[in-house]
Amino acid sequence: MQTSFINIESIRNDFPILKRKVHKDKPLVYLDNAATTQKPIQVIEAISNYYLTYNSNIHRAVHELAEEATLAYETTRDKIAKFINAKNREEVVFVRGTTEAINLVAYAWGRQNINKDDIIVTTEYEHHSNIVPWQLLSKEKGAKLEYIGVDDNGELILDHLDKYLQTGKVKLVAFSQMSNVLGTITDSEEIVKRCKKYGARVLIDGAQSVPHLKVDLQKLDCDFFAFSAHKMLGPTGVGVLWARKELLQDMVPFNGGGDMIREVHKYETTWNDLPYKFEAGTPNIADVIGFAAALDYLDKIGMDKVREHEMELTKYALDKLSQMKGIVLYGPKDVSKRGGVISFNLGDIHPHDLATIIDEDGIAIRSGHHCAQVLMERLDVSATSRASFYIYNTKEEVDVFVKSLNRAKELFKL
Amino acid sequence: MSSADIYREIILDYYRNPRNYGKITDPDISQRDSNPLCGDELEMHINIKDDKVADVKFTGKGCAISQASASMLTELIMGKDFEYVKKLAKEDILDNLGLQNLGPARIKCALLSFKVLKTGIYSYLVDKLKDTASADKMKEEVSGIY
Numbered sequence: 001m002q003t004s005f006i007n008i009e010s011i012r013n014d015f016p017i018l019k020r021k022v023h024k025d026k027p028l029v030y031l032d033n034a035a036t037t038q039k040p041i042q043v044i045e046a047i048s049n050y051y052l053t054y055n056s057n058i059h060r061a062v063h064e065l066a067e068e069a070t071l072a073y074e075t076t077r078d079k080i081a082k083f084i085n086a087k088n089r090e091e092v093v094f095v096r097g098t099t100e101a102i103n104l105v106a107y108a109w110g111r112q113n114i115n116k117d118d119i120i121v122t123t124e125y126e127h128h129s130n131i132v133p134w135q136l137l138s139k140e141k142g143a144k145l146e147y148i149g150v151d152d153n154g155e156l157i158l159d160h161l162d163k164y165l166q167t168g169k170v171k172l173v174a175f176s177q178m179s180n181v182l183g184t185i186t187d188s189e190e191i192v193k194r195c196k197k198y199g200a201r202v203l204i205d206g207a208q209s210v211p212h213l214k215v216d217l218q219k220l221d222c223d224f225f226a227f228s229a230h231k232m233l234g235p236t237g238v239g240v241l242w243a244r245k246e247l248l249q250d251m252v253p254f255n256g257g258g259d260m261i262r263e264v265h266k267y268e269t270t271w272n273d274l275p276y277k278f279e280a281g282t283p284n285i286a287d288v289i290g291f292a293a294a295l296d297y298l299d300k301i302g303m304d305k306v307r308e309h310e311m312e313l314t315k316y317a318l319d320k321l322s323q324m325k326g327i328v329l330y331g332p333k334d335v336s337k338r339g340g341v342i343s344f345n346l347g348d349i350h351p352h353d354l355a356t357i358i359d360e361d362g363i364a365i366r367s368g369h370h371c372a373q374v375l376m377e378r379l380d381v382s383a384t385s386r387a388s389f390y391i392y393n394t395k396e397e398v399d400v401f402v403k404s405l406n407r408a409k410e411l412f413k414l
Numbered sequence: 415m416s417s418a419d420i421y422r423e424i425i426l427d428y429y430r431n432p433r434n435y436g437k438i439t440d441p442d443i444s445q446r447d448s449n450p451l452c453g454d455e456l457e458m459h460i461n462i463k464d465d466k467v468a469d470v471k472f473t474g475k476g477c478a479i480s481q482a483s484a485s486m487l488t489e490l491i492m493g494k495d496f497e498y499v500k501k502l503a504k505e506d507i508l509d510n511l512g513l514q515n516l517g518p519a520r521i522k523c524a525l526l527s528f529k530v531l532k533t534g535i536y537s538y539l540v541d542k543l544k545d546t547a548s549a550d551k552m553k554e555e556v557s558g559i560y
Binding site: 348349350351352353356357360367368369373376382383408411412413 | 416420429452453454455476477478523
């Protein structure tokens with residue numbers, strides 16, 4: 001009983017970890033993909049192959065190993081540009097992850113462009129990584145931070161955005177393309193369109209969207225875009241900041257050091273070309289190379305197929321869950337408006353207790369505030385439980401999950 | 415520990431019907447803490463009279479383990495000698511709960527209220543009793559709870 005869009009058996013065979021058992025004899029049901037995904041053997045082998053056969057530093061050495069490593073590293077950049085349909089490869093900057101990408105923008109662009117009484121707009125459903133850097137920046141500059149609210153369906157109230165834009169003071173609007181808690185897919189093109197009219201820059205957090213949807217940066221037409229490798233089959237410690245060339249050119253470096261310079265003299269330094277100006281020090285070469293294997297893997301399946309599979313799985317799960325007595329489901333009901341992320345509360349069982357109970361049945365879900373305490377406040381809960389799907393999850397796993405939730409209900413005498 | 419052993423009737427009862435829930439106006443000890451991992455919050459108020467716990471109340475939100483253990487702790491110390499409360503060890507708390515074998519992730523839930531209690535006593539020793547020797551000992555104990 002698999003979804004009709006992808007060959008799940010062959011995909012599952014590529015993920016060694018899915019064969020392991022937890023709590024002695026329970027097959028692993030991994031539903032914590034919004035936190036990080038599992039890695040296929042192709043990614044693991046790409047990384048070990050680098051260390052086994054051509055480990056070396058990149059860019060400056062002239063020996064054969066360095067040439068191979070540089071080529072593999074830079075090929076990943078090309079693949080990323082193609083994957084998100086960016087116009088120029090030099091607009092793709094490697095960072096440690098989405099969090100670092102956003103902090104880079106706050107530091108290297110924000111400090112030059114945000115002034116006293118300017119407004120930065122974010123949303124109530126942001127991850128802390130798209131809130132805290134703007135709090136730091138606005139406090140430093142005496143700027144104001146404003147929030148686009150979330151309605152009861154889990155969607156953004158864009159009237160709020162208009163209200164802020166009309167002040168003429170908005171310099172930046174930062175939002176996620178998909179909520180990591182509600183799964184809501186943001187109407188990003190509409191937001192960008194409105195911001196353009198008022199000359200506000202737009203940063204999009206794509207940490208949850210790039211792994212699950214086809215993303216086309218030229219169509220999106222935003223100014224900054226950030227995402228992480230580890231949420232899309234790749235290794236931890238690699239992320240991408242994409243930004244418009246003209247913005248990157250005017251920005252100051254984030255870190256100073258090797259590789260980001262053209263010439264260093266005692267008191268003056270000139271910067272290297274893009275994107276190297278923002279890649280100081282020896283980068284995470286092995287994991288960048290591993291990321292390329294993840295992109296190849298997703299390309300082979302096709303992002304349209306990934307999306308269709310997740311939609312079918314999410315619909316299947318929502319249908320089953322919504323029949324449970326005492327469950328509260330958060331986020332849009334229409335699966336075309338949401339990704340494969342389901343947040344919920346079951347009776348008065350605290351999410352932490354729920355996660356402990358179903359973990360015994362081999363099921364890994366997330367419980368807590370999901371680094372989105374502003375949203376928790378909006379939902380008026382201290383925490384939620386969250387199940388999130390990816391390409392290797394099956395309807396059978398959803399059944400195991402639902403069965404386990406019923407066991408939790410029995411334990412709590414609900 | 416299996417869930418069936420953790421979520422026994424008594425734990426669920428204290429979770430749903432917490433004893434000594436509430437606040438004391440102008441308490442001798444007022445201490446708050448949270449567990450950033452899961453967002454559990456706990457605040458404890460205590461009045462000390464004639465070297466005894468004259469009253470104790472708590473408020474908070476969080477999982478069944480954290481809230482039940484807080485409530486059961488208040489019952490454990492109500493009316494007891496301050497010296498006895500000072501000497502309580504975490505093993506006493508876990509024994510009282512019947513949760514001796516919790517894993518590393520959940521033991522923090524069970525001991526959050528104990529940490530709040532001991533931190534509150536520390537402040538009381540410093541601010542009210544000016545007993546720095548005992549306070550230093552208590553500080554060390556608090557940092558070793560988890």
